[in-house]
Amino acid sequence: MSAEDVTDSPVPWVAAHIGRFVETGGQTPPGINDLLLTTRGRRTRTLRRWS
Secondary structure, X not given: OOOOOEEEOOOHHHHHHHHXXXXXXXXXXXXXXXXXXXXXXXXXXXXXEEO
């Protein structure tokens, strides 16, 4: 992935979840599964992170 700007979800609790995921390097507590998706908008070509 290049050094393009990535926009986090506009939903506050999702953005907070993404922040924790990125800060910990993807390490989660035992028994919790996380998935972080980065998608590119079809028209805007903007990268967006979702959880």
